[in-house]
Amino acid sequence: MLSAKYLDLLGQKYDSEEKVATEIINLEAILELPKGTEHFVSDLHGEFQAFQHVLRNGSGNVKVKIRDLFKDEMQEEELNEFATLVYYPEEKLPLIKSNFNNTVELHECYIDILERMMKLVSYASSKYTRSKLRKALPKQFVYIIEELLYKSDEYKNKKDYYTKIVQQLISLGQADKLIIGLAYTIQRLVVDHLHVVGDIYDRGPHPHKIVDTLIDYHSVDIQWGNHDVLWIGAFAGSKVCLANILRISARYNNLDIIEDVYGINLRPLLNLAEKYYEDNPAFRPKRNSEITLTEQEQLQITKIHQAISIIQFKLESPIIKRRPCFDMEDRLLLEKVDYDKNEVTLHGKTYSLENTCFATINPEQPDELLEEEKQVMDKLLLSVQHSEKLARHMKFLMKKGSLYLKYNGNLLIHGCIPLDEEGNMEQMEIEGKSYAGRDLLDVFEQYLRYAFAHPEETDDMATDMAWYLWTGEYSSLFGKREMTTFERYFIKEKETHKERKNPYYHLREDEEMCRKILAEFELDPDNGRIINGHTPVKEREGENPIKANGKMIVIDGGFSKAYQPTTGIAGYTLLYNSYGMQIVAHQHFNSKEEVLINGTDVLSVKRLVDEELERKLVRETNIGEVLQQEITILNSLREYRYMK
Numbered sequence: 001m002l003s004a005k006y007l008d009l010l011g012q013k014y015d016s017e018e019k020v021a022t023e024i025i026n027l028e029a030i031l032e033l034p035k036g037t038e039h040f041v042s043d044l045h046g047e048f049q050a051f052q053h054v055l056r057n058g059s060g061n062v063k064v065k066i067r068d069l070f071k072d073e074m075q076e077e078e079l080n081e082f083a084t085l086v087y088y089p090e091e092k093l094p095l096i097k098s099n100f101n102n103t104v105e106l107h108e109c110y111i112d113i114l115e116r117m118m119k120l121v122s123y124a125s126s127k128y129t130r131s132k133l134r135k136a137l138p139k140q141f142v143y144i145i146e147e148l149l150y151k152s153d154e155y156k157n158k159k160d161y162y163t164k165i166v167q168q169l170i171s172l173g174q175a176d177k178l179i180i181g182l183a184y185t186i187q188r189l190v191v192d193h194l195h196v197v198g199d200i201y202d203r204g205p206h207p208h209k210i211v212d213t214l215i216d217y218h219s220v221d222i223q224w225g226n227h228d229v230l231w232i233g234a235f236a237g238s239k240v241c242l243a244n245i246l247r248i249s250a251r252y253n254n255l256d257i258i259e260d261v262y263g264i265n266l267r268p269l270l271n272l273a274e275k276y277y278e279d280n281p282a283f284r285p286k287r288n289s290e291i292t293l294t295e296q297e298q299l300q301i302t303k304i305h306q307a308i309s310i311i312q313f314k315l316e317s318p319i320i321k322r323r324p325c326f327d328m329e330d331r332l333l334l335e336k337v338d339y340d341k342n343e344v345t346l347h348g349k350t351y352s353l354e355n356t357c358f359a360t361i362n363p364e365q366p367d368e369l370l371e372e373e374k375q376v377m378d379k380l381l382l383s384v385q386h387s388e389k390l391a392r393h394m395k396f397l398m399k400k401g402s403l404y405l406k407y408n409g410n411l412l413i414h415g416c417i418p419l420d421e422e423g424n425m426e427q428m429e430i431e432g433k434s435y436a437g438r439d440l441l442d443v444f445e446q447y448l449r450y451a452f453a454h455p456e457e458t459d460d461m462a463t464d465m466a467w468y469l470w471t472g473e474y475s476s477l478f479g480k481r482e483m484t485t486f487e488r489y490f491i492k493e494k495e496t497h498k499e500r501k502n503p504y505y506h507l508r509e510d511e512e513m514c515r516k517i518l519a520e521f522e523l524d525p526d527n528g529r530i531i532n533g534h535t536p537v538k539e540r541e542g543e544n545p546i547k548a549n550g551k552m553i554v555i556d557g558g559f560s561k562a563y564q565p566t567t568g569i570a571g572y573t574l575l576y577n578s579y580g581m582q583i584v585a586h587q588h589f590n591s592k593e594e595v596l597i598n599g600t601d602v603l604s605v606k607r608l609v610d611e612e613l614e615r616k617l618v619r620e621t622n623i624g625e626v627l628q629q630e631i632t633i634l635n636s637l638r639e640y641r642y643m644k
């Protein structure tokens with residue numbers, strides 16, 4: 001029962017019976033609309049250009065709508081050209097205009113474009129309420145667009161009507177702005193809600209631009225990836241997470257993100273690196289087609305890369321020692337090295353080390369940081385925690401993100417649910433209590449939120465847990481026995497590089513297993529699915545992203561350029577509209593410029609995951625549930641106020 005106080009308060013907003021009734025009618029009507037389109041992406045890894053392309057074309061959805069409407073009146077080339085205009089209006093419009101050298105033809109062209117844009121807006125918004133459409137319209141043109149949208153049919157001579165308006169718009173210098181605004185409205189209408197299933201950061205050059213785009217996006221949630229948590233952990237005060245993000249940034253030649261984008265001063269680290277390190281082939285930055293480095297620059301990065309890697313290895317050790325529950329003693333590698341012989345013994349086998357850079361290591365106490373190293377890390381952490389831009393981005397990740405999400409009956413999670421070989425949820429004991437399955441994930445998330453809320457605490461369990469989430473065996477984001485970073489740098493034998501995956505990654509092929517996991521999260525195993533990112537699907541080797549009879553969908557197809565040779569494609573995305581689910585395999589995306597000039601879109605291959613027997617309505621969604629609760633409350637208000 002709702003309290004009288006609550007209803008009185010609500011009564012202030014709905015202060016007449018008609019207002020209550022109107023709202024109930026409105027909500028009931030919305031429940032009968034088809035469900036909005038959900039768009040899933042994952043493992044973006046800083047590839048902003050490819051990401052924004054997929055976002056702008058709604059994984060091919062914009063093109064589908066254009067084709068539906070105009071296939072009879074436009075040739076393929078023209079369809080492509082129009083689609084490109086919708087994706088990149090600011091850049092495409094001048095290109096189109098440059099084809100005309102007299103104003104009469106140009107005006108004709110404007111009229112055609114506007115007419116088509118209006119048709120497309122109307123079509124793409126057909127499953128929304130007018131109020132929702134209004135919110136998606138460019139503010140300054142709402143009035144004029146609504147005029148055109150809702151009145152156009154009444155005019156017999158539509159052409160004249162458009163001509164008049166367009167002439168006015170052109171002479172007042174507003175036509176371009178209107179077209180650009182409409183293009184963004186269309187982009188927004190084709191996707192109702194976006195899910196980012198983890199790993200926005202690392203490897204690629206522009207994760208910050210992805211986050212900026214997401215901040216402005218109309219409706220989005222994030223399931224953190226291990227790389228995102230690494231950044232969150234660094235901001236929350238974990239020096240080992242910080243060392244990792246710097247190491248990866250050096251490795252992928254992305255230190256600009258740290259310095260120029262987030263304004264973190266790397267000078268102290270560079271000074272240290274210059275003092276102790278030389279060139280070293282194992283630490284040269286990966287080639288990046290966008291930036292060419294001078295020899296001098298490459299050498300500097302190589303030195304920084306070594307300095308920060310050694311700091312990272314040293315920082316891992318005290319955490320492993322103070323957290324027996326992490327069960328990571330195997331990873332105390334600096335202690336296993338024979339510094340005279342330059343060898344290491346792992347699982348009983350001795351390997352010689354190459355490309356070593358142990359100048360700052362004291363063999364008696366290998367994990368001890370030099371005073372200089374300590375100071376460098378203190379300064380870096382201070383700088384990180386004072387970066388306003390980073391703070392804004394990390395707060396956004398915390399606000400919109402979670403470790404997993406239950407949404408419209410599906411379970412969204414970046415990595416895995418840690419399992420044993422028999423398919424039981426793995427137990428992990430933390431501070432004297434045992435957790436497994438959903439409870440384990442919930443407790444991980446609580447720790448991460450605590451660490452984020454207490455950035456001044458740097459060595460507590462919560463902050464250490466952020467690092468565990470990056471690299472721990474039972475981390476739902478990592479899900480491998482160990483991360484063999486040390487071995488990859490220093491040992492030739494490939495057998496030591498292997499990272500053994502949690503049994504989850506093969507057991508998830510089994511439908512029964514997926515059903516069990518869905519049930520663990522109180523989702524309906526008959527209708528729900530698990531949606532994963534994290535492990536690149538090797539399409540090239542015939543791996544199928546749709547597993548376990550459709551109960552499991554893995555959408556990491558490798559936006560990351562560095563991983564495309566492995567996957568053979570340029571990323572998967574998933575669309576879930578009222579008719580069902582479709583997975584989209586994207587072919588290589590070269591550049592926006594190429595799309596603009598050639599009008600060719602990245603070819604996307606769609607595969608049906610499932611077709612709904614009946615069109616799914618808003619009523620059956622999470623939002624529908626909320627609306628139904630609101631209706632119940634409004635009905636209570638109605639009875640309380642107006643039916644006595």
Ligand SMILES: O=P(O)(O)OC[C@H]1O[C@](O)(COP(=O)(O)O)[C@@H](O)[C@@H]1O
Nearest residue numbers: 199226227480483484485499534535
């Ligand atoms: O190829 P890189 O950049 O050296 O990274 C390798 C590391 O990345 C990881 O795959 C984690 O990153 P992902 O989440 O993208 O898989 C580790 O398991 C592995 O040690």
Ligand SMILES: [Mn+2]
Nearest residue numbers: 199225226534
């Ligand atoms: Mn990942």
